[in-house]
Amino acid sequence: MRHLLSTADLTREEAVELLDTAEAMAATQQREIKKLPTLRGRTVVNLFYEDSTRTRISFEAAAKRLSADVINFAAKGSSVSKGESLKDTAATLQAMGADAVVIRHPASGAPHRLAAAGWTRGAVLNAGDGTHEHPTQALLDAFTLRRHLRDGAGDLAGARVAIVGDVLHSRVARSNVHLLDTLGAHVTLVAPPTLLPVGVEAWPCATSFALDDVLPDVDAVMMLRVQAERMNAAFFPSEREYSRRYGLDARRLRALPGHAVVLHPGPMNRGLEISADAADSTRAVILEQVTNGVAVRMAALYLLLTGGEEAA
Ligand code: CP
Helix, strand or coil, rough: CCCCCCHCCCCHHHHHHHHHHHHHHHHHHHCCCCCCCCCCCCCCEEECCCCCHHHHHHHHHHHHHHHCCEEEEEECCCCCCCCCCHHHHHHHHCCCCEEEEEEECCCCCCHHHHHHCCCCCCCCEEEEEECEEEEEHHHHHHHHHHHHCCCCCCCCCEEEEECCCCCCCHHHHHHHHHHHHHHHCEEEEEEHHHHCCCCCCCCEEEEEEEEEHHHHHCEEEECCCCCCHCCCCCHHHHHHHHHHHHHHHHHHHHHCCCCCCECCCCCCCCCCCCCCCCCCCCCCCEEHHHHHHHHHHHHHHHHHHHCCCCCC
């Protein structure tokens, strides 16, 4: 693996290796070994053209816990506002010696372009590109599911996962559908017809418009953020109607099987796609997802930068 651009590129073996390596990284953190020397002397650049809390901080924490040097670049306040292109920004960062570039960009395909055009010699990790993919989010979701449903080992064969809400704008949904399918899980996308993408019939999953029909038969339900910043009002019912038909609330929590868990990638719109009591319930593993994100990103940086050949 040279780059991590899309979960659609991962084989089952590569995905399980990433999850197993993340378990090993998490174990080091639990033993209070806060810092590993593995990436000493390497430089990781966080190149963020879109806002982020979880992903940016998590990649920074992951790189630092592997002893890498970290350069944080936010487009806001940089020469991007003067018209500098991605190519020239990447060349500038390369001149400072980037071994890995973690990129979030509003344009779908920007990380692929960075990698394919050779604008950086470093490994490229996609931290979310437009409405396309968010592979490390899907990996941390799979890691969290594997811990709850499979004791943290192997794949997710046979697990039933509903992904609910604004699928149209969700890079999290697309990355999860590909990864969960590769790991053997059965995914059902639940959304209003206007919030399912064109061509979804070709995705390796089922679709439904009726959340109440799906909930009693799942092992996990993943609520998606309604992306107001990308939304065309014509696609969206009123907030009240959306919540009534597609929101997870206390009544719908009770419809889930006893063992089922609730995920959300964050940030949440409390009261819209998820009620406060659902978000804060004992079934919600939302903060575990955040914690697990650091171990998963440590694993991704470690495998990409060392090929798994240096001791972690
Ligand atoms: N889940 C996620 O990508 O969150 P941030 O936008 O805060 O990084």
